Amino acid sequence: MLARRTLGRIASQPTALGAAPSQARNMATLREIELRLKSVRNIEKITKSMKMIASTKLAKAQRAMQAGKDYGIANKEIFSHAVSEDAGKRKLFIVVSSDKGLCGGIHSSVSKATRRAIAEKDKVEEDSPVMVIGDKSKAQLSRALPKNLVMTFNQIGRDIPTFADAAGVADLILTSGAKYDTIAIVYNRFVSAISYEPAIVEIEPETLLKESPGFRTYEMEDDVTRDLSEFTLANAIYAALVEAHACEQSARRNAMDNASKNASDMINRLTMQYNRGRQAAITNELVDIITGASAL
Template sequence: MSALFSSARTAARVAPSTRAFSSTPAPQATLREIEGRIKSVGNIGKITKSMKMVAASRLARAQRMMNEAKAYGAANNAVFEQSDAAKTEAKVEKILYIVASSDRGLCGGIHSSVAKAARKDILSGEGAGKEIRVVALGEKPKQQMSRGDGAKDIEMSFSQIGKSVPTFNDALAIADKIEAENFEFDKVKVIYNKFLSVISYEAVSLDIYSMKALQGSPAFAAYEVEGDELAGDLSSFALANAIYAGLVEGFAAEISARRNAMENASKNADEMSAKYQMQFNRMRQAAITNELVDIITGASAL
């Protein structure tokens, strides 16, 4: 048995290998390739610095418009607090989520922030176990909400958002489109990015109650109003207010996030350019040293 095993081992050593393994090291970049990388990184750094300057110039106007738009969100809160509509929240069975962001990228996690907040509220928050509809304001939140099980809840989406500072007419047009679909809802939650500072933001929501919720509130019932016109107008105006406040404040947060993202990208480009420049200098010095060695060796041989 031992003789059979030793002969089999000897045959395996002699037989040619069926699989060839290569141990050739990866080729190193040449001086010309590194020089090309330095130029490419430098061009990227110029672009990111320009985009940072553009975002910084737009940020002041966005903040000014945001401060003006906050009055619209405060008006909504005053209406629902004074009408005591929040006490009807126990009867909420149908919720319409409006996820507000934009179409543009290169601004960090600004879009995923609102999508995560909306998905969390739908799955484990107020929307858990209730009839849900989702309206996406912008292509980016639409893409984010389309992942996983959220795609079936998207009823509408709007594009061409975020190119300029949103106006109240834009919000009014969006609210009219939503109301034209005749969605049945007891409550609307507008989820947007709240501007905290030039370096931070967070996803929050503005709540709007339906006409039925307003009519069922104790404070609103104290007014003798015939018909549903007043409650319907209040609900429609509150929806447009909330959309406008969310779009404008989200726009300011996006511009600030883009400025920070471009600043970080510029710093990374500068660091990478310095790294490649050091590598280029070392390789160039090594090449010069080798040429000098060859010259001295040839002279010594003569």
């Protein structure tokens, strides 16, 4: 008898503090799902808008890239006549990236290519200087190659790069006092609207231009060779900037497209989960109503 009374008291006691009935828990879960659905829909709107903006910028960047490639072609013709036998192992690496993110692994690709190039000790000196255009690759290389980093540039490439930007970068590089034998520009080469790959183009400095057999044939003054060297460096930097900018816009558009698709898939899953929870809550309420009516 005592055991029955004790069990009766335990059964008649209210639920523990902090616990909620099953119906309340379902309603709270539905509320959480509803709030999450709202936030994911807002994210989807943002990513779709960013995709449209990147698509518009990509068309402009591709036109600028086609015009900038002419500068790179002119440089290749010049350096084809300036082949040097002993170029030296100390290279100045100019890494081309940007200050903005949300564009996939476009910044890490040039950073990895730079680290791989410096790791080849039979071709490149270990303490070769590195200069970075853009804050994203700067943050990566400052951790991986802190001793090699000598100069960084930012606020370049927020819009379509111009030759004036490239000329300013080239002037600061030439007046920096860094010691090097050759210059290597690391950038992303545009393959298609959905793919890119890191590439390295080498630039001959003024001393190698003077010593090359193709240029020694002609009697030129020192100022001519110096001006030609500065102009070819600015040309190469400009061609790399516009092509890297086109790759960035392409990667950003693809990244926002993938983000929009992921948000759409998440919305579908959350909607299905919300409908199932709502249906279960309604079923429980109907069961309670029918049970109460049957008891009466």
